[in-house]
Amino acid sequence: AAIERRSDGDWRTNLARGASALPLRLPTAWEGIAVCAARAVGADYAGVDLVADADGRPFVLEVNGVPAWRGLQRATGIDVASSLVRLVETRAGAA
Numbered sequence: 001a002a003i004e005r006r007s008d009g010d011w012r013t014n015l016a017r018g019a020s021a022l023p024l025r026l027p028t029a030w031e032g033i034a035v036c037a038a039r040a041v042g043a044d045y046a047g048v049d050l051v052a053d054a055d056g057r058p059f060v061l062e063v064n065g066v067p068a069w070r071g072l073q074r075a076t077g078i079d080v081a082s083s084l085v086r087l088v089e090t091r092a093g094a095a
Contacts, residue, residue: 008020043063
């Protein structure tokens with residue numbers, strides 16, 4: 001899932017500081033970059049911050065291995081905790 005964070009009058013887009021989260025459909029190329037960034041740090045679940053340069057090319061700003069998901073869940077309606085539990089159950093069953 002993906003969100004776009006928008007500042008509400010401040011330059012910071014941190015949700016804890018009052019920014020808002022909107023659901024976002026990532027371009028396929030951006031989605032691939034986010035997945036590769038998470039894999040590069042060995043994360044099964046990560047928050048990947050992407051930004052576009054002046055020409056629209058995406059860059060990875062940060063890969064957070066312990067992201068909060070309240071804003072993502074609220075904006076997208078996806079039950080992140082349940083998804084993570086299903087992943088753990090699947091992996092435990094495969095072991």
